[in-house]
Amino acid sequence: MSHSVRTPVPWGGDGESRAAPVTAEDADPTTEALSVAGWPGNGDGLLATPSPTPPDVDVIRVVGGVRLAGEVSVVGAKNSALKLMAAALLVPGQTVITNVPRITDIAIMAEVLRRLGCAVTFTDEEPLGPGPARSSTVTIDVPERLCSEADYNLVRRLRASICVLGPLLARCGEVRVAHPGGDAIGSRGLDMHVAGLARMGADISGEHGFVIAEAPNGLRGATIWLDFPSVGATENLLMAAVLAQGVTEIDNAAREPEIVDLCAMLTKMGARIEGAGTSTLRIEGVRELRPVRHETVGDRIVAGTWAFAAAMTRGDVTVTGVNPAFLEIALDKVMCAGGHVETWPEGFRVRMDQRPRAVDVVTLPYPGFATDLLPMAIGLASVSEGTSLVTENIFDGRFMFVQEMARLGADIRTDGHHAVVRGRERLSSAPVRATDIRAGAGLVIAGLCADGVTEVSHVHHIDRGYPNFVADLRALGVTAERTTAPEEQSFAF
Ligand code: EPU
Numbered sequence: 001m002s003h004s005v006r007t008p009v010p011w012g013g014d015g016e017s018r019a020a021p022v023t024a025e026d027a028d029p030t031t032e033a034l035s036v037a038g039w040p041g042n043g044d045g046l047l048a049t050p051s052p053t054p055p056d057v058d059v060i061r062v063v064g065g066v067r068l069a070g071e072v073s074v075v076g077a078k079n080s081a082l083k084l085m086a087a088a089l090l091v092p093g094q095t096v097i098t099n100v101p102r103i104t105d106i107a108i109m110a111e112v113l114r115r116l117g118c119a120v121t122f123t124d125e126e127p128l129g130p131g132p133a134r135s136s137t138v139t140i141d142v143p144e145r146l147c148s149e150a151d152y153n154l155v156r157r158l159r160a161s162i163c164v165l166g167p168l169l170a171r172c173g174e175v176r177v178a179h180p181g182g183d184a185i186g187s188r189g190l191d192m193h194v195a196g197l198a199r200m201g202a203d204i205s206g207e208h209g210f211v212i213a214e215a216p217n218g219l220r221g222a223t224i225w226l227d228f229p230s231v232g233a234t235e236n237l238l239m240a241a242v243l244a245q246g247v248t249e250i251d252n253a254a255r256e257p258e259i260v261d262l263c264a265m266l267t268k269m270g271a272r273i274e275g276a277g278t279s280t281l282r283i284e285g286v287r288e289l290r291p292v293r294h295e296t297v298g299d300r301i302v303a304g305t306w307a308f309a310a311a312m313t314r315g316d317v318t319v320t321g322v323n324p325a326f327l328e329i330a331l332d333k334v335m336c337a338g339g340h341v342e343t344w345p346e347g348f349r350v351r352m353d354q355r356p357r358a359v360d361v362v363t364l365p366y367p368g369f370a371t372d373l374l375p376m377a378i379g380l381a382s383v384s385e386g387t388s389l390v391t392e393n394i395f396d397g398r399f400m401f402v403q404e405m406a407r408l409g410a411d412i413r414t415d416g417h418h419a420v421v422r423g424r425e426r427l428s429s430a431p432v433r434a435t436d437i438r439a440g441a442g443l444v445i446a447g448l449c450a451d452g453v454t455e456v457s458h459v460h461h462i463d464r465g466y467p468n469f470v471a472d473l474r475a476l477g478v479t480a481e482r483t484t485a486p487e488e489q490s491f492a493f
Helices: 078-090 104-115 159-172 191-199 231-241 257-268 300-312 324-336 371-382 398-407 437-447 469-475
Strands: 056-063 069-073 093-101 119-124 135-142 174-178 203-207 210-214 223-225 247-251 272-274 280-284 293-295 316-320 340-344 347-351 387-391 411-415 418-422 431-433 453-457 480-486
Touching: 056 437, 056 469, 069 469, 078 093, 078 104, 078 135, 078 159, 078 231, 078 257, 104 119, 104 135, 104 159, 159 174, 159 191, 159 210, 159 231, 191 203, 191 210, 191 223, 191 231, 231 247, 231 257, 231 280, 257 272, 257 293, 300 316, 300 324, 300 347, 300 371, 300 437, 324 340, 324 347, 324 371, 371 387, 371 398, 371 411, 371 418, 371 437, 398 411, 398 431, 398 437, 437 453, 437 469, 469 480
Parallel strands: 069 316, 093 293, 223 247, 431 453
Antiparallel strands: 056 453, 056 480, 093 135, 119 135, 174 210, 203 210, 247 280, 272 280, 316 347, 340 347, 387 418, 411 418
């Protein structure tokens, strides 16, 4: 398969259209008109009346057989910015967060904060690449008195909104947050969030689909041992602990760079935290915090997506805006597959000159291989020489998307949390459907290794985590378009 041949554009249209309704999380575009018109910051439209006619679904079409080449810059991490926004709730006044990605999940988080009584505004930052600005500065004005209820309508659209539980309980002494339920990558428990807050003295119950927590006399420090280094539980407990009376110790805490970023912002706010980035966080509660300005850490998952895309397409891609140390294992896998990797403090370059070799991958909490890069690892394995064993240890539904990869001709057999992938010289274009953010990006990138045109539908999932995805693809030499297709005419399912 030649990766240098460019195929002429086989369709009309030119745009990364954002005019279509944007949906989020598991919202079904056939029944939900979750319009974020004029994204973001207008505060209206999130809960628009369902349209009587089924809306179109957004699709991305890419022409395969291209070698990715060029430079992309990544902006702030979704999974950091969402928590930084929640942390703003801890203090009345104006918190400013910069380098926030322009993605749907952030728009929904802004709406969650507005419903709680905050004023949230966005100012676009300079575009760092082709297309419109991909990051914003977010200003959050937090009132003295907050509403303490986050309803299901919003929480089901953004499961990360559960991260308001800790800060709201710390601020208000009571909170009702809708239980988000499971999602397309698996069951998503809350038991560690709940047990940790109970340990800190909260009275927790569940009724009518809500998690209800009360601590009328305030939270008190406690020693909490997490059964698993859960990212969300670590963050919720951390945000609750900064205003608790006394010392909290979280053992077996998650160590992700996004947690270190949250600790950095909280520390600037006046919190006393030791052990950020280690498995033991020690937090000495303070009486009050101050609002600050903070820059979001670069997105390692978006950066890793481009690293794998470069390797899969035998390309040469430079990625800036991220510390490559956050991707140590992922970049090591690319090297084991035969790629050349060069790093510097704020970026890296991946070059692959031949067909990649098969490598085994095991996902683990940070600093292990990120589960969010699993679809990209499967994609790489699908076009590598040899057989790879890919093991998923975080989410029980993460392999759901492999059925779609199979439509592209990938030879994947799953058994429990293992996938055996026999590499093929090339994939075969087909209409496929994105089921979650990372699977969506992984399918588009797999399409780059297929002959012909691959159409990925339901790409509103990709909008949840990748700002200007199509513009970036194009900047790297891909013939790509984003358009809409009526649900009933889309090929998927
Ligand atoms: N878990 C429990 N009980 C709990 C908490 C977690 O059983 O109380 C289980 C979950 O069901 C899951 C595993 O532990 O099987 C990991 O969950 P974790 O809490 O670590 O993940 P999260 O906070 O729900 C965040 C990211 C995910 C990322 C994971 C793992 C955000 C908003 N989400 O989820 O990102 O995959 O950590 O790194 O930060 C994405 O961005 O596409 C995404 C899914």
